[in-house]
Structures are given as structure tokens and as C-alpha cells.
Amino acid sequence: MTSTLELTAVEYSYRRDVALRGVSLKVAPGEVVAVTGASGCGKSTLLHCAAGILTPHTGTVALEGQDLAALTDEQRSRLRRTRIGVVLQFGQLVPDLPLADNVALPLLLDGADRLTANKAALDWLDRVGIADEADAVPAELSGGQNQRAAIARALITDPALVLADEPTGSVDSQAGHDLLRVLLGATRDRGAALVMVTHDNVLAASADREIRLRDGVIQHEVELR
Numbered sequence: 671m672t673s674t675l676e677l678t679a680v681e682y683s684y685r686r687d688v689a690l691r692g693v694s695l696k697v698a699p700g701e702v703v704a705v706t707g708a709s710g711c712g713k714s715t716l717l718h719c720a721a722g723i724l725t726p727h728t729g730t731v732a733l734e735g736q737d738l739a740a741l742t743d744e745q746r747s748r749l750r751r752t753r754i755g756v757v758l759q760f761g762q763l764v765p766d767l768p769l770a771d772n773v774a775l776p777l778l779l780d781g782a783d784r785l786t787a788n789k790a791a792l793d794w795l796d797r798v799g800i801a802d803e804a805d806a807v808p809a810e811l812s813g814g815q816n817q818r819a820a821i822a823r824a825l826i827t828d829p830a831l832v833l834a835d836e837p838t839g840s841v842d843s844q845a846g847h848d849l850l851r852v853l854l855g856a857t858r859d860r861g862a863a864l865v866m867v868t869h870d871n872v873l874a875a876s877a878d879r880e881i882r883l884r885d886g887v888i889q890h891e892v893e894l895r
């Protein structure tokens with residue numbers, strides 16, 4: 671079976687810091703993987719390499735068998751737009767746009783007509799429990815509501831892979847627990863694979879597998895299911 675995500679011997683350095691020193695990782699379709707480890711061990715860099723935002727200096731990243739480095743910039747952006755959904759710590763919604771437009775954006779960028787995109791956005795807002803907030807802009811809502819919209823926006827294109835960087839990091843523990851339920855429910859429901867970076871042991875325990883990084887290498891892996 672082709673892995674949804676496959677990293678092979680990935681190395682990445684910033685100007686001064688070596689962030690990843692040869693990380694290999696396969697994520698199966700529908701699998702939920704938690705990436706944990708102390709601050710600065712390379713978790714976000716790993717996620718950014720997986721998303722095609724950073725290009726590894728050595729090693730390869732393949733999405734559904736397709737080596738990202740073998741694509742043109744345009745092909746890579748299209749693949750990222752359609753096959754990968756990203757949820758970051760602070761949602762990263764467009765501040766001036768109502769939630770419904772924020773969530774519809776990936777479909778509109780991919781050429782969907784406005785009516786179809788709006789309908790799908792409203793369905794997704796309903797699914798993540800914030801249908802009543804469709805017309806509000808991000809500043810009018812709580813961190814948890816914004817994160818729900820970010821989850822809806824990440825899932826609306828039916829991606830094969832969802833990448834989440836501290837998705838519950840900006841909200842309190844009860845809201846974080848609810849958000850995790852929404853994120854896991856939505857990804858499992860769609861059969862997408864999920865790779866989430868987290869400091870939170872409760873979050874990590876909900877995954878199928880935990881990958882612990884230390885100083886840019888995988889220190890150990892634990893099968894949880």
C-alpha cells in the first residue's frame with residue numbers, strides 16, 4: 671500500500687541550527703500520528719517539510735507516492751492546496767473575511783464556483799459546531815471557535831493528509847479537548863491521515879502512534895493502537 675506521507679532520511683538546517691538530522695517516517699492512509707518532544711527538537715520543521723513549505727537539504731518527502739521535489743512549483747502548490755490540509759496553533763484565518771468565506775477559500779482558489787464553495791463551507795461549519803458564526807469575522811470569536819473554522823478550512827478539500835501544529839495550543843484544556851474531538855472526528859470520518867505536533871500528553875495518547883523527536887532525530891516510536 672502506498673503511504674500517504676513518506677519522509678526518507680530528511681535533513682534540514684537553518685542558518686545556525688541543524689533542525690533535522692535524518693528523519694524517516696511513513697504514515698499510512700487514515701493513520702493518526704502524534705509528533706512529540708522537547709521545545710526546539712525539530713517538530714515544526716518536520717511538519718513544514720511534510721507540508722512542502724520547507725525543502726529538505728537532503729532526503730525526500732513523498733505525498734501519496736509523489737516526490738515533492740520532482741514537481742514544479744505550480745504542481746507542488748496545487749498538490750498542497752488539494753491533498754494537504756494544515757491547521758496551525760493560531761488558526762491563521764484571514765482577519766477581514768467572515769468565517770464562511772475563510773472556510774470556502776481553498777475551494778475558490780481551486781476553481782470551484784461560489785455557490786458550491788459557500789454551501790460546502792456552511793456544511794463544514796455545521797460539522798465543526800459553529801454554523802451560527804458563519805457571518806462573524808475571526809476577531810469577534812474565541813480562539814476555540816477560530817480553531818474550529820481552521821479545521822473546517824483544512825478539511826474542505828477532502829485532503830489525504832492533515833498536518834496540525836499545536837492545534838489546541840492557543841485554548842484552555844476543556845476547549846482543547848473539544849477541539850481534539852472535532853479534529854480527530856473530522857479526519858477519521860474522511861479517512862484522512864493526520865500528523866499532529868503536540869506538547870500535550872493527552873493529545874498524543876489519542877493518536878495511533880507517537881513519534882518522539884530529540885535533537886532532530888526520532889528518539890523512539892510507540893504504537894498506541
Ligand SMILES: Nc1ncnc2c1ncn2[C@@H]1O[C@H](COP(=O)(O)OP(=O)(O)OP(=O)(O)O)[C@@H](O)[C@H]1O
Nearest residue numbers: 684685687688689708709710711712713714715716
Ligand atoms: N526560522 C528559523 N530560523 C532559524 N532557526 C530556526 C527557525 N525555526 C526553528 N529554528 C531552530 O531549529 C531548531 C528546531 O526548531 P523547531 O521549531 O522545528 O522545533 P520544535 O520542536 O517545533 O520547537 P517548539 O516546540 O518550541 O515549537 C531549533 O533549534 C530552532 O531554534
